[in-house]
Amino acid sequence: MERSEAEIITAVLAGDAASFELLVQKYSPRVFATARRYARRESEIEDIAQEVWLKAFDKLKSFRGEAPFEHWLMRMAVRTCYDFLRGHQRNRESSFSELSEPEDDWLERFAVAPESVSDRADAAKLLIGRVLEKLSPEARLVITLLEIEDRSVKEIAELTGWSAPLVKVRAFRARSEMKKILARMAKEKYL
Amino acid sequence: MNLPELHKKLITAARATTPDERVPYAFEKRITTLIKARGATQTVTSWVQGLWRAALPCVAIAIVCIAWAFFTPDASSASTSDDLSQNFDSTLLASVDSSDPNP
Numbered sequence: 001m002e003r004s005e006a007e008i009i010t011a012v013l014a015g016d017a018a019s020f021e022l023l024v025q026k027y028s029p030r031v032f033a034t035a036r037r038y039a040r041r042e043s044e045i046e047d048i049a050q051e052v053w054l055k056a057f058d059k060l061k062s063f064r065g066e067a068p069f070e071h072w073l074m075r076m077a078v079r080t081c082y083d084f085l086r087g088h089q090r091n092r093e094s095s096f097s098e099l100s101e102p103e104d105d106w107l108e109r110f111a112v113a114p115e116s117v118s119d120r121a122d123a124a125k126l127l128i129g130r131v132l133e134k135l136s137p138e139a140r141l142v143i144t145l146l147e148i149e150d151r152s153v154k155e156i157a158e159l160t161g162w163s164a165p166l167v168k169v170r171a172f173r174a175r176s177e178m179k180k181i182l183a184r185m186a187k188e189k190y191l
Numbered sequence: 192m193n194l195p196e197l198h199k200k201l202i203t204a205a206r207a208t209t210p211d212e213r214v215p216y217a218f219e220k221r222i223t224t225l226i227k228a229r230g231a232t233q234t235v236t237s238w239v240q241g242l243w244r245a246a247l248p249c250v251a252i253a254i255v256c257i258a259w260a261f262f263t264p265d266a267s268s269a270s271t272s273d274d275l276s277q278n279f280d281s282t283l284l285a286s287v288d289s290s291d292p293n294p
Contacts, residue, residue: 017226024219029212036210046215053222054229114196124204131201148205179194182201186192 005069012060024053027070031077037144038081039088040129048084052077071158078141078159085137096130096185103127107189134181139174146171 003011003022011019028049035048055076063072099107106123109116118124132140145156146167153171157164215221281288 017230018223020226021219021223024222028214028218032214033210033212046218049214049218050222050225054225057222057226110197110200111192114193114200117200119200119203120207121204124201125208128201128205132205143202147202150206178198182194182197186194186197 006065009060009063009065009069012057017057020057023056023069027073028053030070030074034074034077035081037148038085038140044084044088048077048080052080055080075159075161078145079161082137082141082160085140089137096188099130099189100126103130104189107185111186131178131181131185135174135177138170139177142167142170142174143178146174 003019005023008019008022012023031049031052032045035045035052039045039048052073056073059076063069100123102121102123103126106117106121106127132143135143141160142156145151145159146153151159153164153167156162156167160167162170
């Protein structure tokens with residue numbers, strides 16, 4: 001008979017560390033998907049996921065069971081990703097001069113006729129990846145959660161631990177930061 | 192260049208990309224092994240941390256004792272009968288004192 005999540009958590013808290021494996025198995029796909037939003041290298045993604053699970057094990061006592069375990073875990077995952085972003089800001093200052101040929105081509109076609117280029121193109125996906133890498137950790141987190149994952153301010157506040165007004169302020173700053181980066185990209189390419 | 196439109200297009204491109212949910216082979220085994228290994232090292236670490244924490248109060252107590260011994264008035268200037276250490280010494284060694292008149 002399959003054990004319920006509450007039973008598994010109780011067993012882990014009672015000292016049965018092996019039961020934790022069941023939780024890792026069940027929720028790792030979501031943790032990895034979240035980590036892949038913020039890190040590119042597979043080794044970094046694995047490090048983030050590992051840290052999330054070790055933190056989850058250490059803090060399992062604080063899980064009260066009021067909200068689903070998945071929500072509690074995702075909060076931990078988002079905060080770990082944010083810590084990762086703060087620790088890895090190496091690509092923020094690089095220029096847009098080393099864009100690949102498809103990216104260059106996509107941008108040129110966009111400059112000529114914005115409505116004609118596809119937003120499903122691989123080049124556009126690569127380009128947004130580059131732009132996101134240049135954002136500050138706060139801005140990247142907010143843009144990802146608010147605009148890409150389409151979450152509400154309340155949800156973001158719960159995930160990040162920030163207050164709702166702070167999320168709004170950071171969202172405003174993130175949008176203006178992104179606008180500046182896009183302007184810089186356009187200037188570097190066409191001036 | 193139309194920047195608001197570029198922003199919109201790029202965000203739409205990002206939304207169209209669903210992150211991969213692939214998990215490395217036996218990842219859960221790796222986590223449980225790490226947790227078990229950490230449990231053993233944590234015991235040693237907590238002992239080491241505890242000993243390091245205890246070291247500072249020990250040094251502080253030693254300094255206070257040395258200062259107390261150094262700055263207290265000279266015991267030899269007081270009368271011998273009032274000397275606590277002398278009294279303690281003679282009480283402790285009373286049974287083995289060779290000058291004891293009743294062996």
